[in-house]
Amino acid sequence: MKLNRLNLIRGIQMLFLVGIVSFFAGCSEEIDDSNYAIKDKPTLTELITGNDSLSYIKAILEEVRLSSSDRASSLSSVLSARGNYTVFAPTNEAVEAYCEKITGSKDVSQLTYEQKQLIAYSCIIDCGRANAYESAEFPVNGSFLNTNLNDRLLSCVVNENDVYIINGTSPVQTADYEATNGYLHLVSTVIAPSGNNVAELIKSADNLKIFGKLLEITGLQDSLAIEKDMDYENDENLPETRYWSSVAYQGSNQNWDIPRHRYLGFTAFVETDSVFQKEWGITMPQTNDFGDITNWEAIEPQIKAKVQAAYPDATSDDPKNPNSAFYRFVAYHFIKGKMAYNRFVHHCCEHNYRFGSNILEPQEVNYTVDIWDYFYTINMGSDGRRGLIKVLQVPTGEHEIYLNRISKYDNGIKGTYKEISTRPYTTGSGINIKINANNGANDNNASNGYYYPIDGILLYDIETRRALGSERIRFDLTTITPELISNNFRAIKYQAFQHGYFEDISNETDGTEIYYLVCGWNGYGYWHDYQGDEYLFSGLYDFILRLPPVPIDGTYEIRMGSALNPSRGMCTIYFGESPDNTLPVGLPFDLRQGTNYNKDTGTFENYEVPYIKDEDLNFDEDLIIENDKELRTHGYMKAPAYFWDTMFQSSARDQGYGSLPALRRIITVADMKANKTYYLRFKSSLKKLDSQFFLDYFELVPANVFNGTEPEDIW
Incomplete structure (x- = not known):
């Protein structure tokens, strides 16, 4: 169990006895009578219906359906059924503010069906076999384990006032209304994950202007736009529902679901403008009213000198050429996969660690030893070469995460594997660089991945490569x-x-x-x-x-x-x-x-x-x-x-x-x-x-x- 760091005003708890344990069931397109919850507590739909401050989201849930099928159930019906759902319901004021932002009017009837669908799908997490989230189980810095109905992971951070902020913009106003089929939490801003891809989100951040410009001049912004494999999506030979196993079992049967989608994505580690200035002495960017850099002519040669020194074998003068130093520098900042901050490493059974009561939701407090893994980057040259990045979390302090951390351990036969020392970050090498979980007021959760500001210059120079190549x-x-x-x-x-x-x-x-x-x-x-x-x-x-x-x-x-x-x-x-x-x-x-x-x-x-x-x-x-x-x-x-x-x-x-x-x-x-x-x-x-x-x-x-x-x- 995670320690609850909030002192939220708890939602008024419904004074009912605990009902029977619900069967584990995901969202289905049809709801029949046998699926309705037998309960002493209310369902989520009943909780929402009984709260006057949620009348707008109630109406939206009654209108929006689980899929485009004519037979699909309304989300209101889904939230009446057995299951494990976490709902971040926006208040009426939140829905009105969102409506005014995108339509210019507070009249909620002006929202299109697609806009209502985005609101509804974004606020519901189907937790499947796992328990729904009460606030004590919210991630403190990272994402929830299960996606919302839009197949997007929602992030969560705790601000300086000990308030949970969902997806960077939506404070939890009142938490923990308990239902037979999950938990209801009220948020004061509509949850609407950004539709921008990773490159677009980086370019829109007010403190990442230099890196955004590097994405533009190298052309990498275009190759980082993919979100879904449409060939897979449209494959007429894809089995409709099931895959038969000859040896592997799910419970008492051998039927397995086949993924309906093949999402693709990226994770970026990005230097802020201030890090470029501090570490390399790069002139701070000046921007016009449109956010474009107006002094790039002064900045570009400064960056060029640094990246050419780091990648002397990258000889092309064309930044868009994969064999240029600019391209190689930027490419090393991207790995494949949509990686939430709390999913870089997976805690389970490392030395002396205990995952707690549920191995699928391991506890995040009592860490014991360094835990790490390796990822490869996108292509860094025309020959298909890729870079290797080590991501490591320390068990102490705030459990910080570092890139390319090289350490010595108490690793004798009777040792403890505690970290004895580590090579520090120094300007000009890509070793031991700390990752920041978010970018302040700037959203870092993109439609096809995430980006994370870093505290040093990330390089795959010879010193970094030799360091990585010196260990198992x-x-x-x-x-x-x-x-x-x-x-x-x-x-x-x-x-x-x-x-x-x-x-x-x-x-x-x-x-x-x-x-x-x-x-x-x-x-x-x-x-x-x-x-x-x-x-x-x-x-x-x-x-x-x-x-x-x-x-x-x-x-x-x-x-x-x-x-x-x-x-x-x-x-x-x-x-x-x-x-x-x-x-x-x-x-x-x-x-x-x-x-x-x-x-x-x-x-x-x-x-x-x-x-x-x-x-x-x-x-x-x-x-x-x-x-x-x-x-x-x-x-x-x-x-x-x-x-x-x-x-x-x-x-x-x-x-x-x-x-x-x-x-x-x-x-x-x-x-x-x-x-x-x-x-x-x-x-x-x-x-x-x-x-x-x-x-x-x-x-x-x-x-x-x-x-x-x-x-x-x-x-």
């Missing part, structure tokens, strides 16, 4: 499949996917089934999953995975997390620079193996995986190192000590015994270049329709780590 790069597969994030599936629900849904998963054969699973959505279990989620491939699978870029040229060991299981299959793995030309690496990987060691006799049940638990070695560091080396000769490593199983029984490193061992599989060692793209191919080695293949996290490990002068740490 462990990334969750979810962060290189940005569609999962843009469509709000990560850590929310089980989901199946059509072929071609992910840019980074390609060449799927007809027999390949693709699923995303998250612990807690379908019950808890003894999961050995990094961050509590995974991809599961099944059937006669055969597909290609595009890897993120390495930051510097060198020799890297490529590893994958391996939660083995008798239900898995056997896989042949290939590696190469082209998705159409990969070569097998190593012997087929059998994911069905178990491991057991008899301490009394010193014998293994499976000599292919000679795992001995640290405890059975009496925590003798020399013996532990020796067994780790022995495992490596067989192509395995113990799982990292950094994360625990989802039941908190012990570190994943300690769980290599039995029929469900947690290990790392060493795939290959390869020379890799920073400006090239690399691929892994995974192909079932068994002619079985019910074979499972588990993918969770990967590691790209430079030679100075896996073969350095000191042994690699166990974390």
